[in-house]
Amino acid sequence: AQSVTQLGSHVSVSEGALVLLRCNYSSSVPPYLxxxxxxxxxxxxxxxxxxxxxxxxxxINGFEAEFKKSETSFHLTKPSAxxxxxxxxxxxxxxxxxxxxxxxxxxxxxxxxx
Amino acid sequence: xxEVTQTPKHLVMGMTNKxxxxxxxxxxHRAMYWYKQKAKKPPELMxxxxxxxLSINESVPSRFSPECPNSSLLNLHLHALQxxxxxxxxxxxxxxxxxxxxxYFGPGTRLLVL
Numbered sequence: 001a002q003s004v005t006q007l008g009s010h011v012s013v014s015e016g017a018l019v020l021l022r023c024n025y026s027s028s029v030p031p032y033l034x035x036x037x038x039x040x041x042x043x044x045x046x047x048x049x050x051x052x053x054x055x056x057x058x059x060i061n062g063f064e065a066e067f068k069k070s071e072t073s074f075h076l077t078k079p080s081a082x083x084x085x086x087x088x089x090x091x092x093x094x095x096x097x098x099x100x101x102x103x104x105x106x107x108x109x110x111x112x113x114x
Numbered sequence: 115x116x117e118v119t120q121t122p123k124h125l126v127m128g129m130t131n132k133x134x135x136x137x138x139x140x141x142x143h144r145a146m147y148w149y150k151q152k153a154k155k156p157p158e159l160m161x162x163x164x165x166x167x168l169s170i171n172e173s174v175p176s177r178f179s180p181e182c183p184n185s186s187l188l189n190l191h192l193h194a195l196q197x198x199x200x201x202x203x204x205x206x207x208x209x210x211x212x213x214x215x216x217x218y219f220g221p222g223t224r225l226l227v228l
Contacts, residue, residue, distance in 0.1 A: 032213050032214050036217075041221070041222075041224075042221050042222070043118070043204050043206070043219030043220050043221050043222050044157065044204070044206075044217070044219045045219065046216045046217065046218075049214070049216070051214040090156055090157075094213040094214070094215075095213065096213055100211055100212060100213040100215075101159060101170070102159070102217065104156035104157060105156065106155070106156055107154070107155070107156055109154075
């Protein structure tokens with residue numbers, strides 16, 4: 001069964017520093033993977049997704065993620081954190097059979113320090 | 115228009131009340147969803163409508179009753195809720211139900227049951 005694990009429920013970085021949010025997946029077949037961001041008091045917004053085309057995926061707001069099959073990972077990165085990046089980030093996978101439901105990870109709260 | 119709107123933004127209700135949450139999108143999406151999100155948790159799927167027909171009910175208690183009057187509107191009728199039902203209720207839509215779909219979320223209705 002497909003699932004995702006996000007390591008680190010809280011991550012703090014200094015403004016201007018590299019952002020790295022970790023996501024590992026478990027899937028018996030090639031998965032489709034997503035990163036969503038949720039700002040305070042808002043709904044979720046798609047940052048980027050992997051759908052078996054390019055393994056390096058670029059998203060909005062300067063974020064990117066690399067699909068690594070050998071490591072079963074899809075980590076989210078941004079070279080330089082901005083205060084406005086402070087939010088909750090969810091990794092997700094969709095089931096590849098049946099109803100194609102989204103399975104969300106438990107989330108990582110990113111704090112950006114001035 | 116890439117927006118999903120939800121009303122009301124906040125709702126306080128007693129355990130004997132009947133209320134409704136409303137969701138609207140004008141992107142021509144044919145799938146609409148209700149999610150429930152507790153604090154510091156990922157969204158949990160409640161219902162999925164595809165082409166205005168209920169396609170997924172995640173064993174949600176009958177005190178939650180969804181309705182899809184047309185392809186742009188989704189309602190969630192609430193009756194005799196319990197305090198543990200207090201949460202952020204998110205509506206989402208997508209173009210279809212394929213596994214690579216993007217979900218577009220509304221800002222949510224924050225519900226407090228007293």
